[in-house]
Amino acid sequence: MPANLRPEYFKAEERYLQARTLEERILATEELIRLAPKHKGTEKLLRVLKRRLAKLRQELRVKQGRRVGRSGPSFAIKKEGAAQIALVGAPNSGKSTLLHQLTAARPKIDNYLFTTRRPVPGMMQFEDVQIQLVEVPAVIEGSSLGKGLGAQPLSVARNADAIVLVVDASTEPIEQVRILINELEAAGIRLNQQIPKxxxxxxxxxxxxxxxxxxxxxxxxxxxxxxxxxxxxxxxxxxxxxVTADDLEELLDESLVYRRAFILLTKCESSGAADKLKLLEREFRGRFRAIATQGAGERLKQAIFEKLDLIRVYTKRSDEEPAKRPLVLPKGSTIFDIARAVHKDFARELEFARVWGSTRFPGQQVPREYALQDKDIVELHASKIYSPRK
Ligand SMILES: Nc1nc2c(ncn2[C@@H]2O[C@H](COP(=O)(O)OP(=O)(O)O)[C@@H](O)[C@H]2O)c(=O)[nH]1
Ligand SMILES: [Mg+2]
Structure with missing residues (x-):
């Protein structure tokens, strides 16, 4: 089937060939992908272009990484707590304010652009779990290509366990979310995407x-x-x-990371914020869930915890009280996953387990495939007498 490429396409191709920098080649390739018609006859062309784009972006990340390594201090924030969550948003979207409200961290809040130039961590205590929030310096259109504070903010987001897209209700939130998604994607971060099996x-x-x-x-x-x-x-x-050919391409691209993400709408006391939240929910239905900052404090913490799809599980030994501190694991984790989190040998020796909470009967015996729920209490029984280190 002929590809039927339009003259604009060939002009963009010319730009690609003339490009002097990596950034220019990336922009031209993005444009070629946009301009190529999408039908059976161009599938192969599109795949080649997408692969080229992935390679160029990867090359750029390596280059940016080297630049950081040589000159500036490291942007990496050491992980603490049950999960590290990156707050990603435009300048003035309210990230520092969130950190003030939810943690003991005290980043500067200001109406200047790019007030926060380095990532700032803070610990959010929700009930008995600690979640580390990291304010990522502002991301703008073109960050992935080095605009604004450059791609370093995106590399912080890449290392986090989950991403909060922080958008301001007094602006055009849908547009803001789109920009953030594009920049994160360009940095090799796939949001809420199933990894093909x-x-x-x-x-x-x-x-x-x-x-x-x-x-x-x-x-x-x-x-x-x-x-x-x-x-x-x-x-x-x-x-x-x-699995499609595109899935396969993505899977073979080892530079991609897959992260859970949701939208947090800030500055919600303004009139019309409720409508904007509804618009966001409708626009990104099935892909991103959205919450608003109203009722900041415990309710917001709870909403954040829920959107992370984590569960708390308390282990216990027979005839003893359950542990005070929970193990925090992804939703859907099984008895086997818990045993492995305790100790890898334990998982091997595991015979059965009893669960209090989500089971029909308290202390019910369950198989190792049993999927646990938030706040379950679990008693693990191994075949050998096993005593985990204190
Ligand atoms: N009205 C209102 N203003 C806010 C809210 N959150 C942040 N701001 C203001 O927005 C500006 C930028 O906030 P900041 O937290 O520094 O944003 P950042 O650049 O994303 O860290 C400051 O002037 C804040 O006072 C909010 O919920 N309501
Ligand atoms: Mg800030």
Missing amino acids: LSIQRKVTGGIEVRGAGAFDGSEVELKRILQEHRIHNALLTIDEP
Whole structure:
């Protein structure tokens, strides 16, 4: 099928060829992707362009990383508490104010742009869990290419466990969210995206073997070609759920990270904020959940905790009281995950467990696949007598 490329496309291609810097090549490639018509006949072209873009962005990240390493102090914030959450937003979106409201940290609050130039951590205590919030210096359109404070803020977000998109209700929040998503994506961060379920086991010889090829949206020849383009010549590929060529490309791109994210709307005392929250919810339904800062304090902390999809589990030994401090794990974690969090040998020796809370009966015996709920109490029983270190 002919690609039917328009003259604008060829002009952009010319710009790409003339580009002198990495940033210019990235911009031109982004434009080529935007301009290329989207149909069966251009699928391959689009894939090639996307791969080129991913490579260029990765190259830029390496370059930016080296620049930071040489000149400036490190932006990395040591993780503390159950999870590290990055507050990402435009200048003046209210990030420092949130840190004041939710933690003991005291970053400067000001109406100047770029008041906060370095990431500022603060510990949010919610009930018996500690969540580390990090104010990331402002992100603007073009941050990933070095505008404003450059890409360093984005690298802080990359290292966090989850991301809060902080947007100001007195502006155009949908537009603000779009900019943040674009910049984070350009920095190789995928938000709330399911990692396609397939595994690639590299081998030394034997060519490419595929299990579950029927779930691939394309031919086996095409699938092998994509792998070969990524220099994978010997591997066992197991596909567990429907996968497109684009999914496969993303999965082969090892520079990508996947992070949970939600939207936090600030400055909500202004009239019309409730409507803006509704618009945001509608616009990003199914992709991002949105909450407002009204009732800052315990309610906001609770909302943040809920959006992180974490659960607290209290372990106990038989005839003893449950632990005071919970283990904090992702929602959906099983008995086996808890055992592993306690100690890896423990997971191996695990025989059964009893649960108080989410089970039908208190102290009910459950299998290791049992998925726990927030605030469950768990008693783990191992086959050998096991005493975890104090
Ligand atoms: N009216 C109102 N102003 C706010 C709110 N949060 C922040 N501000 C103001 O917005 C400006 C920028 O706030 P700041 O927290 O420093 O934003 P940052 O640049 O994202 O850290 C300051 O003048 C704050 O007083 C809010 O909830 N309501
Ligand atoms: Mg600030």
